[in-house]
Amino acid sequence: MRRRSLLAVFFFVVLLPACSWQSTHTPPPALHDAAIATAHPLATQAGVQILQQGGNAFDAAVAVTAVLAVVEPYSSGLGGGGFWLLHKARDNTQVMIDGREKAPLAAHRDMYLDADGEVIPRASVDGPLSAGIPGVPAAMAHLARHYGRLPLKQSLQPAITLARNGFAVDEHYRRMAQFRQSVLQNWEDGEAIFLQDGEVPDVGYIIRQPDLANTLEQIANQGADGFYKGEIAGKLVRSVRENGGIWTLQDLAQYSIVERLPLQFSYNGMRVTSVTPPSSGGVALAQIFNMLALGNYDKLNAVDKKHLLIEAMRRAYRDRAEYLGDSDVVDVPVIELASMAHARQLLANLDMQRATPSADLPPVAVDKLDGPDTTHFSIVDKQGNRVAATLSINYPFGSCFVAEGTGVLLNDEMDDFSSKPGSPNVYGLVGAEANAIAPGKRMLSSMSPSFAEYNNRIAVLGTPGGSRIITMVLLGLLQFYDGADATTIVNAPRMHHQYLPDKVFYEPGALPPERIAALQQKGHVLQQLDSTYGNMQVVVMDRNTGRLNAASDKRGVGSAQVLTVE
Ligand code: GLY
Numbered sequence: 001m002r003r004r005s006l007l008a009v010f011f012f013v014v015l016l017p018a019c020s021w022q023s024t025h026t027p028p029p030a031l032h033d034a035a036i037a038t039a040h041p042l043a044t045q046a047g048v049q050i051l052q053q054g055g056n057a058f059d060a061a062v063a064v065t066a067v068l069a070v071v072e073p074y075s076s077g078l079g080g081g082g083f084w085l086l087h088k089a090r091d092n093t094q095v096m097i098d099g100r101e102k103a104p105l106a107a108h109r110d111m112y113l114d115a116d117g118e119v120i121p122r123a124s125v126d127g128p129l130s131a132g133i134p135g136v137p138a139a140m141a142h143l144a145r146h147y148g149r150l151p152l153k154q155s156l157q158p159a160i161t162l163a164r165n166g167f168a169v170d171e172h173y174r175r176m177a178q179f180r181q182s183v184l185q186n187w188e189d190g191e192a193i194f195l196q197d198g199e200v201p202d203v204g205y206i207i208r209q210p211d212l213a214n215t216l217e218q219i220a221n222q223g224a225d226g227f228y229k230g231e232i233a234g235k236l237v238r239s240v241r242e243n244g245g246i247w248t249l250q251d252l253a254q255y256s257i258v259e260r261l262p263l264q265f266s267y268n269g270m271r272v273t274s275v276t277p278p279s280s281g282g283v284a285l286a287q288i289f290n291m292l293a294l295g296n297y298d299k300l301n302a303v304d305k306k307h308l309l310i311e312a313m314r315r316a317y318r319d320r321a322e323y324l325g326d327s328d329v330v331d332v333p334v335i336e337l338a339s340m341a342h343a344r345q346l347l348a349n350l351d352m353q354r355a356t357p358s359a360d361l362p363p364v365a366v367d368k369l370d371g372p373d374t375t376h377f378s379i380v381d382k383q384g385n386r387v388a389a390t391l392s393i394n395y396p397f398g399s400c401f402v403a404e405g406t407g408v409l410l411n412d413e414m415d416d417f418s419s420k421p422g423s424p425n426v427y428g429l430v431g432a433e434a435n436a437i438a439p440g441k442r443m444l445s446s447m448s449p450s451f452a453e454y455n456n457r458i459a460v461l462g463t464p465g466g467s468r469i470i471t472m473v474l475l476g477l478l479q480f481y482d483g484a485d486a487t488t489i490v491n492a493p494r495m496h497h498q499y500l501p502d503k504v505f506y507e508p509g510a511l512p513p514e515r516i517a518a519l520q521q522k523g524h525v526l527q528q529l530d531s532t533y534g535n536m537q538v539v540v541m542d543r544n545t546g547r548l549n550a551a552s553d554k555r556g557v558g559s560a561q562v563l564t565v566e
Contacts, residue, residue: 032382032546032564033382033546033547033548033562033563033564033565034051034057034060034379034380034381034382034548034562034563034565035378035379035380035539035541035548035549035550035560035561035562035563036048036051036060036064036377036378036379036539036550036560036561036563037377037378037379037486037490037537037538037539037550037551037552037558037559037560037561038064038068038375038377038378038537038552038558038559038560039068039072039075039375039376039377039464039535039537039552039556039557039558040067040068040071040072040557040558040559041557041558041559042067042071042162042167043063043064043067043068043071043072043377043558044064044552044558044559044560044561045158046060046063046064046066046067046158046159046162047060047061047063047064047067047377047379048060048561048563049063049158050062050063050150050154050155050158051381051563051565052563052565053150053154054149054150055148055149055150055154055155056147056148056149056381056383056385057086057379057380057381057383057385057386057387058086058143058144058147058148058149058385058387059143059144059148059149059150059154059155060155060379060381060387061084061143061377061379061387061389062140062143062144062148062152062155062156063155063156063158063159064377064379064389065082065084065136065139065140065143065377065389065391066078066140066155066156066158066159066160066216067158067159067162068375068377068391069136069159069212070159070162070163070167070209070212071162071167072375073194073207073397073409074173074176074177074180074373074393074396074397075373075374075375075391075392075393075396075464076136076374076375076391076392076393077136077393077398077408077409077411078134078136078137078212078215078216078219078227078408078409079131079134079136079393079398079403079408079409079410079411080101080134080135080136080391080392080393080394080398080411080413081099081100081101081132081134081135081136081139081391081392081411081413082099082100082135082136082139082389082390082391082392082447083096083097083098083099083100083275083279083389083390083391083445083447083449084096084097084099084139084143084387084388084389084449085097085262085273085274085275085386085387085388085389085449085450085451086147086385086386086387087273087384087385087386087387087451088147088385089383089384089385089386090383094261094262094264094273094451095259095260095261095262096259096260096261096262096275096276097139097142097143097257097258097259098135098257098258098259098260098278098442099135099136099138099139099142099257100135100278100279100413100442100443100445101131101132101133101134101135101411101413101442101443102132102133102135102251102255102440102441102442103132103133103414103417103437103438103439103440103441103442103443104132104133104245104246104247104248104251104439105248105250105251105254105439105440106246106248106439107246107414107437107438107439107441108437108438108439109421109436109437109438110437111123111129111437112124112414112419112420112437113419113420117420119367119419119420124412124414124415124417124419125394125395125399125412125415126183126186126399126400126401126412127186127187127243127244127245127399127400127401128239128240128243128244128245128247128399128401128403128410129244129245129246129414130399130410130411130412130413130414130415131240131245131247131398131399131401131410131411131412131413131414132411132413132414132442132443133247133251133252133255134227134255134408134410134411135255135257136391137219137224137226137227137228138224138227138228138255138256138257139257140152140155140156140219141219141223141224142224142257145223152219152220152223153220153221156216156217156219156220157220159216160213160216160217160220163208163209163210163212163213163216163407164208164209164210164213165208166206166207166208166209167206167207168203168204168205168206168207169201169202169203169204169205169206169207170203170557171203171557172556172557173201173207174200174201174203176373176396176397177194177195177200177201177397178200179396180395180396180397180400181195181199181200183397183400184397184400185198186400186401187243187400187401187402188404189211189402189403189404189405189407190397190400190401190402190409193207193209193402193407193409194207194397194409209407210407211405211406211407212406212407212408213407214407215227215232215406215407215408218230218231218232227252228252228253228255229252229253232406232408233249233252233253234249235403235404235405235406236252236403236406236408237249237251237252238404239403239404239405239406240401240403240410242404243401245401254440258328260275260276261276262274262275262276262282263275263276263282263283263286263334263338265282265285265286265289265290265338267289267290267292267293267477267481268293268298268481269454269455270452270453270454270477270480270481271452271453271454272285272286272289272450272451272452272477273450273451273452274286274448274449274450274451274473275447275448275449275450276327276334277324277325277326277327277332277334277444278325278326278327278328278442278443278444278445279444279445279446279447279448280320280324280444280445280446280470281445281446281447281448281449281450281469281470281473282338282448282450283319283320283324283332283334283337283338284316284317284319284320284446284448284470285448285450285470285473285474285477286337286338287312287315287316287319287337287338287342287343287346288309288312288313288316288470288474289474289477290338290339290340290342290343291308291311291312291315291316291343291346291347292308292309292312293340293343294340294343294344294347295308295312295347295350295352297309302515303515303518303519303522304352306495306511306515306519307352307355307519307522307524308350308352309474309495310355310495310497310504310519310524311347311350311355311356313471313474313496313497313498313499314356314358314361314497314498314499314502315346315347315361315499316346316470317467317470317497317498317499317500318358318361318362318364318499319337319346320499321364321365321366321432321499321500322364322432322434323337323434324434324435324444325433325434325435325436325441325444326435326441326442326443326444328441328442329438329440329441329442330433330434331434332434349361353522354522354523355519355522355523355524357502357523358499358500358502359502361499364432365432366432366499366500367418367419367420367421367432368415368418368419373392373393373394373395373396373464373466374390374391374392374393374394374447374464374465374466374469375390375391375392375464375535376388376389376390376391376449376461376462376463376464376535376536376537377389377537378460378461378462378537378538378539378550379460379539380458380460380539380541380548381565382565384541386451386458386460386539387460388449388450388451388460388461388462389449389462390447390448390449390462390463390464390469391447392411392413392445392447392464393409393410393411393412393413394411394412394413394415394416395412395415397409398410398411398412398413399411399412400412413443414437414443416435416443416444416445417435417436417437417441417443417444418432418433418435418436418437419437420432421433421435421436421437446466446467446468446469446470447462447469448462448469448470448473449461449462450462450473450477452477452480452481454480454481455483456542456543456544457480457483457540457541457542457543458540458541458543459476459477459480459486459489459538459539459540459541460538460539460540460541461473461476461477461480461489461536461537461538461539462536462537463476463534463535463536463537463553464534464535465533465534465535467498468494468496468498468505468533468534469534471494471495471496471497471498472494472496472533472534472536475492475494475495476489476490476492476536476538479492480540485540485549485551486538486539486540486549486550486551486560487549487551489536489538489540489551490536490537490538490551490552490553490554491551491553491554493506493507493509493510493511494506494507494510494532494533494534495507495510495511502525503525503526503527504519504524504525504526504527505526505527505528505529506526506527506528506529507528507529507531507532507533508528508529508530508531508532511526532555533555534553534555535552535553535555535556535558536553537551537552537553537558537560538550538551538560539560548562549562550562
């Protein structure tokens with residue numbers, strides 16, 4: 001667990017002979033088409049519009065990010081953060097834009113504990129004390145300036161128009177608003193914007209956000225400074241502090257995104273590019289795929305495949321709880337964790353006949369996992385540039401607090417830290433230290449925007465879903481590996497294990513009764529969920545033909561479009 005390994009930004013976990021990398025270096029064919037899949041039709045439309053105006057995938061990503069901030073306020077926003085994974089066709093390179101929120105400088109390890117050391121209920125979830133310093137405005141400005149072709153002002157225009165003119169409430173909005181109604185009612189601005197006379201708005205009710213339109217205009221005119229300095233910054237800090245938060249002007253002025261080289265690994269010839277810490281996604285995916293490779297997953301029967309998947313998920317999530325955090329602040333042994341040698345150790349006690357109880361693994365405290373509401377979009381342009389972006393404000397409607405006069409709904413991403421690190425668990429062991437709160441630190445995430453390349457096809461994918469994001473992306477990657485198209489990938493049934501609780505959760509209908517019985521016989525505890533989960537957005541490119549297909553998860557209200565761009 002050496003510091004040196006953390007400073008290296010390029011992690012390459014090679015599982016295969018060098019010849020299998022060949023396709024990666026073949027330039028993609030000229031594409032006639034571009035494709036976009038997002039969680040909201042208005043965001044897809046904005047991305048299409050920007051591509052048709054001569055923008056590239058990165059300009060479209062700015063437009064989509066900003067429109068999602070307006071029309072999906074329950075999932076992401078200017079007051080939130082995220083990860084944008086980019087592939088630049090020109091030089092065939094990838095980079096990760098880390099726009100994750102940071103803890104305010106006045107934050108401290110025990111800030112959500114009472115005098116007795118107990119976690120104060122809801123303190124890290126509701127209101128401005130739960131908000132990290134946002135990264136979305138800085139990331140949009142960075143994308144436009146360093147990767148886009150169009151002025152930021154042009155890419156933000158669809159969002160400004162939608163914020164000013166409004167968008168219509170749908171059933172999904174209503175469900176999200178209902179979930180957070182009582183908290184939205186706590187603060188005037190949020191209640192006035194997102195509810196209708198204090199109630200969940202009717203379908204068709206128009207949500208107008210003139211203050212947010214003004215804030216977007218400040219960013220359009222001044223870049224990131226329009227948010228992090230000057231008038232908007234002053235309003236944000238004043239409002240946060242008047243309502244019990246701890247932000248300062250220095251927090252905003254000091255915020256910066258980080259460009260990181262992504263984590264890359266291979267599974268039987270499929271090359272996967274995903275995110276590094278402060279997301280746990282890439283590391284956990286690499287670990288799970290390593291274990292599948294060692295267990296000869298491809299050759300197993302259907303029941304044993306599920307058994308090995310569950311056992312690999314269990315072990316990767318245990319490691320996540322122990323080792324993962326912000327690698328700029330704590331030592332995260334990324335290379336060791338993602339190595340085949342480590343996977344071998346993890347599988348040392350694997351029994352293909354019996355489930356390994358999580359209690360039999362070296363114990364580690366898990367206090368909670370990432371909040372559930374987030375969004376994802378995938379874009380490929382006709383040059384072959386790609387964006388996979390997963391963005392979040394954590395809980396639906398984040399903290400439910402809108403800073404007065406800004407229209408900016410703040411995240412409650414501070415809840416993604418461990419509120420009570422170092423407290424011994426029932427076994428007397430201390431866990432979750434790596435993800436303890438510290439000033440200026442980024443909280444651990446599960447967001448896993450990813451690319452995959454296999455058999456001359458490329459996938460761009462990701463999904464929201466809190467702690468289940470990683471296993472959804474895993475299942476999506478396995479579908480892609482099997483040759484599935486975008487629609488099959490997004491709609492495939494889902495199951496999940498996260499070490500604790502020691503249960504396999506599955507969507508209604510995801511497992512046939514005979515498979516459930518066979519897994520139970522091996523000692524697994526299975527629980528069918530009341531509803532489906534996730535909202536995956538995928539674009540798949542066939543490098544032989546240059547053709548694209550795109551799909552938006554049937555579980556959500558999003559849309560996907562393949563378009564011909566002149
Ligand atoms: N808040 C969700 C995540 O970062 O994974």
